């Protein structure tokens with residue numbers, strides 16, 4: 001066979017065509033930076049803003065477009081943007097919507113790095129940031145200033161698990177033209193229909209339940225409003241928030257099992273939280289489905305399920321050294337951040353130094369319930385509790 005072109009040229013011009021008749025369920029992993037156009041007119045007619053055509057890998061390939069569409073279906077959104085992590089998705093919301101002179105309100109129990117980012121925006125970018133009591137509900141109206149642009153919510157809040165009154169917060173914010181964003185990671189979009197309760201922007205850390213494998217970092221921002229989607233889409237492009245298609249594929253692969261996994265996390269977490277409630281070492285179980293949890297009534301009214309993440313407060317007679325010993329003594333529960341994977345995790349938090357007002361004297365420990373048999377997890381906790389008095 002004689003080549004009309006040099007090997008060097010042929011190696012760069014693959015004539016690969018997907019095999020005819022190769023029908024299978026998985027979405028192919030389409031990698032690309034460059035997307036080629038048939039001619040100059042085709043190039044000029046396409047815009048990166050339009051999801052009906054491809055322009056450049058950074059703005060999506062068929063693989064990422066498919067994930068965006070699936071996530072939009074879950075949350076009943078109209079548009080979805082993918083970000084390289086949950087925190088990057090938070091940054092996308094903040095940088096896409098806020099400018100210097102604007103004011104943003106954050107719940108006191110907001111995901112820590114979101115608070116950290118807000119403090120940075122306040123310090124270096126001329127954006128004012130104020131924290132509010134997550135249980136404030138309609139009272140948020142009194143905190144809204146003429147320059148307030150964005151109200152962040154999280155349901156439930158990180159670590160201390162208060163469930164806010166989202167419809168009341170949204171009604172007060174909308175009456176004054178303020179946008180409401182929610183970190184909806186805990187419910188995975190399955191147990192809480194955030195748009196139906198009035199929220200304008202949903203942020204998800206896909207790192208958690210959507211990935212399900214503790215092996216991917218990714219985030220998403222979802223909207224129903226075209227103008228908002230365009231504004232966020234411009235920020236997404238300007239910030240260069242691309243995601244790797246292998247990671248996108250991993251999330252796509254996990255999505256069909258997400259409702260089943262979520263249900264299993266939910267059932268096991270409620271069983272274990274209920275058992276912990278009966279233990280004399282524990283004074284308070286901060287699980288939204290239990291009455292101990294501030295905002296339990298909101299959870300009951302607005303949610304259709306619960307995630308696998310909750311916290312407990314130990315009796316104040318136990319010192320930090322003792323509860324640290326408890327955490328170290330656990331064998332099935334490993335010590336580590338993040339959640340939503342199949343392995344159970346446990347983290348003690350020094351909550352007094354993290355919250356503006358915190359009433360409890362006892363130590364707080366957060367549990368992420370994985371997919372192990374809950375009876376084995378209870379046995380693990382029971383054995384570790386015995387070390388408290390040792």
Ligand SMILES: *Cc1c(COP(=O)(O)O)cnc(C)c1O
Pocket residue numbers: 085086087088111158183185186205206207208217218219338
């Ligand atoms: C994990 C998490 C995030 C951030 O996600 P990353 O992908 O780890 O950056 C944001 N919000 C909540 C509530 C989370 O638990």
